[in-house]
Amino acid sequence: MTALPSLIGPLLLALPLAAAAFGPAPEGAPAPTAAPPAAAPPLSPERERLGEELFGRNCQLCHNSRGKGGKGPQLVRGAWGPGGANGDEVMVEIIRKGRPGTQMGGFGGALSDEEIRTVVAFLRAESRRVQAAERKAADADFVPW
Numbered sequence: 001m002t003a004l005p006s007l008i009g010p011l012l013l014a015l016p017l018a019a020a021a022f023g024p025a026p027e028g029a030p031a032p033t034a035a036p037p038a039a040a041p042p043l044s045p046e047r048e049r050l051g052e053e054l055f056g057r058n059c060q061l062c063h064n065s066r067g068k069g070g071k072g073p074q075l076v077r078g079a080w081g082p083g084g085a086n087g088d089e090v091m092v093e094i095i096r097k098g099r100p101g102t103q104m105g106g107f108g109g110a111l112s113d114e115e116i117r118t119v120v121a122f123l124r125a126e127s128r129r130v131q132a133a134e135r136k137a138a139d140a141d142f143v144p145w
């Protein structure tokens with residue numbers, strides 16, 4: 001057992017070195033370059049609630065609860081669904097300017113850009129839930145025997 005202490009010595013020395021090598025970046029290191037603004041900022045639960053509230057107050061009357069359509073068209077399926085033809089910017093533009101000559105008025109005066117984007121983010125989250133629910137319903141219909 002006489003060889004043990006001489007082994008432990010170098011090991012103890014090596015530990016802090018290893019910690020330094022894998023630890024946090026030293027102070028003064030260049031910060032990671034900021035990513036360009038993402039097309040769809042992450043939807044926090046607070047933001048989603050705000051989006052739902054804004055939608056409820058401003059849009060629900062015509063687009064029904066959760067964007068499923070009524071007097072106005074649905075906003076969560078097909079071209080408005082996940083990966084659909086109408087991107088966020090298309091939606092933001094329509095909401096901001098409205099559709100002249102229809103009941104769809106412009107909300108550019110009533111809602112800030114940030115609020116419009118929050119409504120869009122809520123509708124996007126809603127459309128993903130609708131898609132997931134429909135996929136589940138389709139799976140339930142599929143009987144493999």
Ligand code: HEC
Pocket residue numbers: 055058059060061062063071072073074075091094095099102103104105107119
């Ligand atoms: C007074 C009723 C009314 C309200 C309130 C309203 N909309 Fe609409 N919206 C409509 C109608 C009607 C259309 C269809 C217009 C047309 O014929 O092109 C429409 C169209 C749209 C479209 C385009 C849909 C498509 O398939 O072309 C979007 C997106 C939309 N509305 C979003 C919203 C949002 C978001 C709000 C709330 C901020 C809102 N709307 C409030 C009535 C309304």
